[in-house]
Amino acid sequence: MATSPVLRLDSVSCWFGSVAALSSVNLAIAAGERVALVGPSGAGKSTLLSLLNGSLMPTEGEVWVLARSLNKLSGQSRRKLQRQIGTVYQQHNLVANLSVIHNVNAGHLGRWPLWKAVVSLIWPQQVLVAQQALTQLGLGDKLYARTERLSGGQQQRVALARVMVQNPAIVLADEPVASVDPARSHNVMQLLCDSVRQLGQDRTLVVSLHDVALAKAYCDRIIGLRQGQIQFDLPSAAVGEQQLTRLYALEDAA
Numbered sequence: 001m002a003t004s005p006v007l008r009l010d011s012v013s014c015w016f017g018s019v020a021a022l023s024s025v026n027l028a029i030a031a032g033e034r035v036a037l038v039g040p041s042g043a044g045k046s047t048l049l050s051l052l053n054g055s056l057m058p059t060e061g062e063v064w065v066l067a068r069s070l071n072k073l074s075g076q077s078r079r080k081l082q083r084q085i086g087t088v089y090q091q092h093n094l095v096a097n098l099s100v101i102h103n104v105n106a107g108h109l110g111r112w113p114l115w116k117a118v119v120s121l122i123w124p125q126q127v128l129v130a131q132q133a134l135t136q137l138g139l140g141d142k143l144y145a146r147t148e149r150l151s152g153g154q155q156q157r158v159a160l161a162r163v164m165v166q167n168p169a170i171v172l173a174d175e176p177v178a179s180v181d182p183a184r185s186h187n188v189m190q191l192l193c194d195s196v197r198q199l200g201q202d203r204t205l206v207v208s209l210h211d212v213a214l215a216k217a218y219c220d221r222i223i224g225l226r227q228g229q230i231q232f233d234l235p236s237a238a239v240g241e242q243q244l245t246r247l248y249a250l251e252d253a254a
Ligand SMILES: Nc1ncnc2c1ncn2[C@@H]1O[C@H](COP(=O)(O)OP(=O)(O)OP(=O)(O)O)[C@@H](O)[C@H]1O
Pocket: 016, 019, 020, 021, 039, 040, 041, 042, 043, 044, 045, 046, 047, 048
């Protein structure tokens, strides 16, 4: 069995003007891993996720996805590779005035020919696939509801259903529980992990979280980022007070 990582960063740095959002980061993530990115605000978690899905290019270094260098690919090849990555954003990125089915079916875009995508806006295609994903997420009766009429939590599940129909090898989630109350955050993480597992045991999840308890409960590995650098990269069970105190220490005490 090939064991090359599904995601790899080689000496990656990312600058925004004079701000180093990430500095010389090396990282390898294998198929099937569930990895949490934790760290204080501004540590570089979102930047790292954007580099992993190719929405941002590094200033230095190389990003590898499924053994292909993202920076070296262009146009169609890069888009094809990017289809293997599904991203769940905190703000969901749904089209508010469209029905739920259209937002879920956006997960097929890129794979569908243009004519099919256009036809689907009038006569939704693959309704059963969408229905199945929504049912698994407890929204089976919302297929034709207007997305903007759903609650924030329901919209988040629509975003998850969209990723499920995309059926990617890698799922990235940027603070999926940031806008949810603490009780519901467990529910969201459970749904996220269940959805990824449902796609296949080899599917990889990388999720940024502010809540370390959630990271420990749902992920196998935790990467602590601080000031654009990896401060620790450990199995969840090995992350304790010592690491967390250092990770979240205020600047002048660090
Ligand atoms: N588009 C951008 N333009 C300028 N600076 C940016 C941009 N994106 C991120 N940064 C800067 O890069 C650094 C890392 O930001 P990033 O958003 O990755 O942090 P984060 O760990 O996701 O923080 P948070 O927990 O608040 O979401 C910060 O100093 C931020 O201000």
